[in-house]
Amino acid sequence: MTTALEPVLSVRQVLTLDRVLAGEPEVVAGAGHLDRPVRWVHVAEAADVGVMLSGGEMVLTTGVLLAGDEEKQVEYIRSLYRAEAAAVVLGLGRAFPAPPDVMRRAAERCGLPMVVLHRPFPFAELTEEVQSRLVRRKFATVSLSESVRTALTGLITAGAPLQRLLDEIALHAGCPVVLANLAHRVLATAGERSAVDDVLRDWERIARQAGVGEGDRWVRAELGGRGEHWGRIVLCGYRGDSPIGRLLAERAAEALVLHRMLGGAAHSWEEQSAQSLLTDLALGVVPPRQLLPRARAAGLPVNRRTFVPLVIRDGDPVALDRVLRLLGLPGLVAELGDGATAVLLSLARDQDAAALAAYFATRLRTESEAGAPVVAAADACTAWEGVPAGLREARHVADAVAEHTAALDLPVVVRLKDVRLRGLVRLLRDNPHVQSFAERELDGLLCGPDAEPDLLAVLRTYLATGRNKSRTAQLHHVSRPALYRRLEAIQVRLGVDLDDFEQAASVHIALLAHDTQHR
Structure with a gap:
């Protein structure tokens, strides 16, 4: 990743310098373009001045070679415009005792800021002042860039966790920092707790609308590699100069991409809150081969074994461990949080x-005192390296079952095929392509100031009931005509025909993905 950041001043900032104010500057044209960056200062009198410029210069002139020739005056301004000069400063004096109207009108037409100085002073002083400031800003920018890069690289080299990197970024930025995926789902945050809470309070709506302009102080940088994006880092409410903010965001993105690559994670950061051995396996934060000593130390046979990854919903970890001992099955048990517990069986x-x-699973049901727990499983694998994917698949199946148990006729051990489309969508919810698909398909209902959650709820019910209008109207307590109006509004916003099976199926899959990502 490279940055196009340059340490510049704007025309407006140059006009506030003490040495410039001493010349009594007056903006006579292009007042709406004073925020243009000034890359350099150049003194030029020739009419074809543009050939000497490369863009971004503030050009100083007395107009001595232009006096009395309106055609040359117009060509001078046009030449500056073609060369993309930042502004022209005309010192009034013998050549032009008053602002030349021809030059002023030409500059206004071109949108080129034109400034006249009513009191003469040596141009060399202005040139020296601006150049020295530009050099100092360049040095400060390079110094900051290297300081941030060195700090983040040092943390990565030391094996610091993701949160430590984000804390360092927030320290340099002085504002909340959010790491999000393509569906605007927050993966991690850093910064002052109260400020972070303010950002997250209405995060999804703000995140969809922020960062599009330079004035909202939200600075973002995309995360990805090999031609594919999979997330973004956002500086929320950055108070410094916009170019410096962009530099910080880009340096942060570089470090996060490097951290992800060196961490060996084959999946997203969504699961990095895990703490136990099984959670580490599921995340893949540590390569499975490096976890073998820990597995052996925990008493799990690993040589020439078949591994069966299980995730149990609403199961007591103590009861799980007891059942393993009763059946004489070698395995490990670990709580994953949110009512889910992982079990890894190691069989001959x-x-x-x-x-x-x-x-x-059958014996567990007989041992359970609080209802029948749901046991989800992935296919058995003979390679230790296959365990992480298996644990993740089992977790997704268990979560999908927990959300839709009433709608599913489940076997004693639930697998991905048993939860059908919902299970597949949940399994793929962190895939950037699925996130982009869901955002694109539902954009008309999710984005904009007039987004209506009620229409999304109606769409969800309508598709879940197999497009049964009577049942949908009943569940939402509205009349059939009122439901028809809402369905028509949904179709107009999404640009689809819900009576067309393929289009309805596409929207249904997108809605399942959206709900799974934001549940």
Whole structure:
């Protein structure tokens, strides 16, 4: 990643310098363009001055070679405009005792800021002042860039976790920092707690509308590599200069991409809150091979074994461990949070993995005192490296079942095929392509100041009931005509025909993905 940032002053800032104010500057044209960046200061009198410029210069002139020739005056302004000069400063004196109207009108037409100095002073003083400030800003910018890069690289080299990197970024930025995926889902935050809470209070709406202009002080940089984006870092309410903010965001993005690459994670940061051995396996933050010593130390056989990843919903970890001992099954148990517990069975290669998983689930139901827990499983794998993917798949299946248990006729051990489309969508919810698909399909209902959550709820019910209008109207307590009007509004906003099966299916999948990402 490279940055196009340059340490510049604006025309407006140059006009506030003491040495410039001593010349009594007056803006006579292009007043609406004073925020143009000044890359350099150049003294030029020739009519074809543009050939000497490369863009961004503030040109100083006395107009001595232009006096009395209106055609040359117009060409002078046009030449500056073609060369993309930042502004022209005319010192009034013998050549032009008053602002030349021809030059002023030409500059106004071109949108080129034109400033006249009513009191003469040596141009060399202005040139020296601006150049010295530009050099100092350049040095300060380079120094800041290297300071941030050195600090973040040092943390990565030391193996610091993601949160430590974000804390360092927030320290330099002086504002809340948010790491989000393409669906605007917050993965991690840093900064003063109260300020972060303010940002997150209405995050999704703000995130969709912020960062589009230079005035909102939200600075973002995209995260990705190999031609694919998978998230963004956002400086929320950055108070410094916009170019410096962009530099900080870009340096932060570079560090986060490097951190992700060196961490060996094959998936997103959504799961990095995990703490146990099984959670580390599920995340892949540490390569599975490096976790083998920890697995062995925990008493799990790992050589020439078949591994069965399970995730149990609403199961007591103590009861799970007791059942493992009763059945004589080698395995590890770890709480994942949110009512989910992971179990990794380690079986001999000649044992029937599916039958033993079902036996374990059946016995667990008899041992449970608080209802029948849901047991989700991934396919058994003989390679230790396959365990992380299996644990993630089992977790997704368990979560999908927990959300839609009433709508599913479940076996004793639930697998991905048992939860059908909902399970597949949940499994892929962190995939950037799925996030982009959901955002694109539902854009008409999610974005804009007139976004209506009620229409989204109606769409959700209508699709969940198999496009049953009577049932949808009943569930939302509205009349059939009122429902028809809402469905028509939904179709207009989304640009789809819900009576067309393929279009309705596409919207349904996008809605499932959106709900899964934001549940």
